[in-house]
Amino acid sequence: DSVYRMFVDTLKGGDFRAREANVYRMAECSLNLIDQAVAQGVPFGREYGGYLNNRSFGGVQVSRTFYARGQTGQQLLLGAYQALMRQVGKKSVQLFSRHEMLDLVTIDGKARGIIVRNLDTGEIERHSAHAVVLATGGYGKIYYLSTLAMGCNGSAIWRAHKKGALMASPSWIQVHPTSLPQSGDYQSKLTLMSESLRNDGRIWVPLKENETRNPNDIPENERDYYLERRYPAFGNLAPRDISSRAAKERIDAGFGIGPLKNAVYLDFSKAIKEQGKEKIKEKYGNLFDMYLKITGYDAYKEPMMISPSAHFSMGGLWVDYELMTTIPGLFALGEANFADHGANRLGANSLLQASVDGYFIAPYTIANYLSNEIHTGKISTDDIEFEKAENHVKQQIESFININGTKTVDFFHKTLGKLLYDYCGLARNEQGLKFAIEEIRKLKQ
Structure with missing residues (x-):
């Protein structure tokens, strides 16, 4: 593997629609990120000799992704949170938890602050700044069936767009192939099962429509391993968009399984037979336990049921090479911008982009911007633009409350x-x- 190969894989996986300079920079910084995360205490998986272990994710044919069992994102967050709270404790960072951004404030065309609502008290607050950073994630929740939290609705970047920040590639949304299926029409938040499961699990549906037999009773010659059949080079690790589209096509054609016929099987029987139950438990034990708690089914004894759901938005606010939007002073990091993934994201590149943007790019590009802006002195929240923005927010809230x-x-x-x-x-x-x-x-x- 190499920086260049990762660069090419990312471009190819995104249908050559990502910005090449940003992608190459992300690939270059990827190894530095591992050192940064280890220094923060992230417990990456290790081989017997103590070396960091890695595995393959969707869309690539090499093992380049370092991981922490099935909780890589969570562990990276805990490492970042610990570093942040250390700075909070030293009084160098002030934390405002449970606050929602309601509007962006611009003065003379530059981002100079935000209007927020305290979600505990309902109070509207003003915050001024020489630069504003949006690291608010994507808008995948608008697709209803998604793995995302209810707050991932794109409201922050939309408010920036309404203030003049341009959007790029908003139609590109990634649908994840391995979420748990919907239990009923009332449910929109689906549970994400790590894509790492596709390293050892085999995806299939019955050859017979509306099959009602237990999956263990269906013989091999009556199973359709459709990804292995259609894409032999990648097999079950085909890129996410391909895997999800193929699953939806099989489900819509009447070959779906489960109570609502809205899922496909992810089968570990072959891997357990070849590697042993303990080895699979070592790799995916926490994921199998989570599956058992949620569904009541034991994935060691019968195949998992999975279905595609919206997971990541490749589009976002347009940014330049320094991650600044078309509004001077407004920066967009991670999933909030459009730059690094093109039309489709490779597995694990979301965590990589967000971390690289935050640790290795923004500290330099924002400092470069501030070097010419800091002479303006403190920006007062009494400025007329703050008053206009706050009044606009209050009018919006009032109109929502009074809708009959x-x-x-x-x-x-x-x-x-x-x-x-x-x-x-x-x-x-x-x-x-x-x-x-x-x-x-x-x-x-």
Whole structure:
């Protein structure tokens, strides 16, 4: 493996639509990130001799991803949180938890602060700054069926867009192939099962439509390992968009499994037979335990049930090489910007981009910007622009409270999300897009 090979894999996986300079920089910084995370105490998996272990993720044919069992993202967060709280304890950083950004404040065309709401008290607050950083994630939750938290609705970057920040590639959304299937129409938040499971699990559906037999009773010659059949070079590690689209196609064709016929199987029987249960438990024990607690099924004894759901947005705010948007002083990091993934993200590159942007790029580019801005002195929150922004926010909240509609917020979320998922997500065509546009117009009315 090499920096150049990772660079090419990322470009190719994104259909050559990512910004090459940003991607190459991300690949160059990737090894530094591992050193940074280890220094912060992130417990990466290790081989018997103590060396860091790695494994393959979707869209690549080499093992380059360092991991912490099935909790890599969580462990990276804990490492970052510990470093942050150390600075909070030293009084060099002030933390405002449970606050939601409601508007961006610009003065003379430059980002100079934000209006936020305290979610505990409901109080509206003003915060001024010489630069504003949005590291608020993507907008995948608008697709209804997603692995994301309810807050991942893109509201922060949308408010920046309304202030003049340009968006780029908003139609590119990634659908993850290994989430747990929806239990009922009421459910929108789905549980993500780590993509690492695809290293040893084999994905299949029955050859017979509307199959009702227990999966262990279905013989091999009546199973369709459709990814291995269609994409022999990648097999079950085919890129996420390909794997998810293939799963949805099989489900829509009537070969789905589970109570709602909305899933496919992820089978570990061959891996357990070849490697032994203890080896699989060592690799994925926490994921198997989580699956058992949520579904009541033991993945050591029968295949998991998985389904595709929205997971990551490749589009976002347009940024330059220094991660600054079209509004001077407003920076967008990680999933909030568009730069590094093109039309499709490779497995594990989300954590990589967010970490590289935060640890190795923003500290230099923001400092470079501030070197010419800091002479302006402290920016007062009494400025007329702060007053205008706060009044605008209060008027919006007042109008929302006074709406006497007959439909709930959940109704609009579900209706819009299903339109986007079915017609503007995995597979798109002219007829479906035109239908979705008309339905969205009706919904808006």
